[in-house]
Amino acid sequence: MEDMLFYDRMQFAFTITFHYLFPQLTMGLSLMIVYFKWKFLRTKTETYNDAAKFWMKIFALNFAMGVVTGIPMEFQFGTNWAKFSELTGGIIGQTLAMEGMFSFFLESSFLGLFIFGEKLLGHKLHFVTGFLVFLGSWASGFLIIATHSWMQHPVGYEILENGKFVLTNFSALFTNEWLWPSYLHNQAASLVTASFVVAAIGSFYILNNKHSEFGKLFVKTGVIFGLIASILVAFPTGDMMAKNVVKHQPVTFAAMEGIFETEDGGSEIILIGQPDMKDKKLDNKIAVPNILSFLTYQKWDAEIKGLNEFDEDVHPTNVPGLYYAYHIMVGLGTIFIGLMLAAIVQLFRKKLYKTKWILWSLMFMLPFPYIANTTGWYTAELGRQPWLVYNLLRTSAGASPTVSAGNTLFTLLGFIGLYLLLGLLFLMIAGKIINKGPEITTH
């Protein structure tokens, strides 16, 4: 039983981590493609249209990877988490079914038209199909975050005698306090990924002295979108989320921030430190006094409950994992803002394309938004453990009762093998598309 739960959790964690590498780019990128296409319609400069078409190729490849790795996500609710599906399906089934009906059809129908239909449709309609693809991908994110938010902060439900959750208020699912901050935070974060990818490839072109015209356009667009998005991730959306966590999951908040003891006169913010689970304290810490209290409650001396005040039974399952995931996310987010700010300053001084260190940094920063997004997602998920539905349903009570550990291990290994292959192929093809660069339309 223990083994099985472990493999089930590893399988879900592995498949969702891999899956989310793709939609986080496509959601942000779809907005940027719409922007390029819109600029083309306004300025009639072919470069913008060629840029839109180039990114569409990257988008299509990522979208295909997102779709094929997304189908297992839905299936796993039934295959590996049958008990959870049985008990909560009447509620989260709503948002998941809506995702299929409202967003996947929209995306897949119009992506085909967007890829194949430029000549058939003309530029204006082509723009519209691109916009609908964007709308579909953002709707998809919204409905997934709505599902996730219900698990973090259940609303509009009633629990029957047999343990089943039934829906009593449909609109509550969408007015959930947890939902909007998470959604906006997540979308801003996916725009960060897309901007960094666009800027990184632009820098690559400039530094490599090829496709320089596109290189400049990509770097410029990337850093403008990037600065706005990285600021939005921190404020107001990140701030709103932190306030939600402290309000509804105070024990999670304490673990995230690394606060073991409640301190009189306000809590310090931990910049660096290592959770020591044996002695229930933080080792080697560097901290700034009272800042956390201020950020959380706008009062320098507000009390923040430490982890040690809560019953160990409700502590997050993996406190160090949660603490590190959160601090990596916040740390990277701060670096993103700094780098984008420096790039924007150089852009206004008209020196950006010659400032080598920024271009190199932008290029090498490419994997880090992915890491920040992943650790952000881990923060949310590890923060909820040991619960599937916060405070109501334990993870250990959600696994499939009849599937044995051997089967789960077998499929876990299968997924690892298959996804390694997919990842390799993806990098190969993406590298090829990037190396070839945008195709220039000639008249």
Add this chain to the structure above:
Amino acid sequence: MELFWYIVLMTMLTIYIILDGYDFGAGIIHLFFAKTEKDKKAITNAIGPFWDANEVWLIAVGGVLFFAFPTLYAASFSGFYLPLIMILWLLIFRAIGLELRGQIHNKLWETIWDKAFGIASLLLALFFGIALGNVVRGVNLGMVTNGVSAHEPHYFFLPLWNSSFSPHSEHLGIIDWFTILLGIIGVVALTIHGANWIIYKTNSDLNTKLRSVIFKLNFVLLALVIVSLLVWHIIEPKPFHNFIKHPWLWVFPLITFAGLFGLFKVKTFKKDGIGFIFSSLFLFGGLSSTVASIFPKLLPSTNTTNPDLTIYNMAADSYGLAVGLNWFIIAFILVIVYFIIQYKVFKGKMDDVGYGEH
């Protein structure tokens, strides 16, 4: 309310099988009959703009099943654990085969992905037939031995097969001679269906050959259907029970045979789309007849200790189902609109290069 969602689900499932069915069929044709690069191009172009959206129907079916019949979703997905995960792997393999083949021009690379696409399509068609066989045959709910349930009455687990390969064994497997029979019907029917789609969408040199292939396969299909009807009694002692109670249900078997008959007569029609309509009718009729014969069961129980899973004991709470109705109707209308737009833009036959570069 349960009945409404049941009809929705079955309709969506049928749409999925008809749409993604021709993709699988095209894959099987690709595996066995595409000899030249031009043939291969014709086949992949015929499904190029559509297969992605077709696959979305599967996700939508899964979503609606999860939402409307969560207990069934939980029980069947965990019970059919191994084949479902393998179906996932095959779907992934098939999709990347299609997506990646054209990205690098190298003989070995292309051959690998051609085979991946073809073999995965063949196995998927086989698996879907086998799945239907499992649903008709039923499973040992509650994993009962000697009248005692080892699990809650609606849970079960099936291994891929057991040594007897018999649908009457006490320890059933996913694969036995009955489910294999339905699997083969799936392969043959979808091959015909896919070939009809290719003929409909392209002016390929392959079309003449495909017409004669279809003609031969029609006889195989007819023979298989008759055999399966004969052995149906072994699985379901009263196969016509529902049809006797509700005579209007005979319309479904009639549609099946009309479709099959039409397939034999297809040569007399001048237009190429007709064959596809008949193979769609056959699939629609076949699936709905099967569904009608086991209604209101969703998954029959092979033991007497635990009751069958039916649409009534598996459905979600009525408030949820009622609210779902509102958004579902809006969504479904939108989906139909998208499909009309998509099929209008890509209407008619494709030329050698499809509708543009991919």
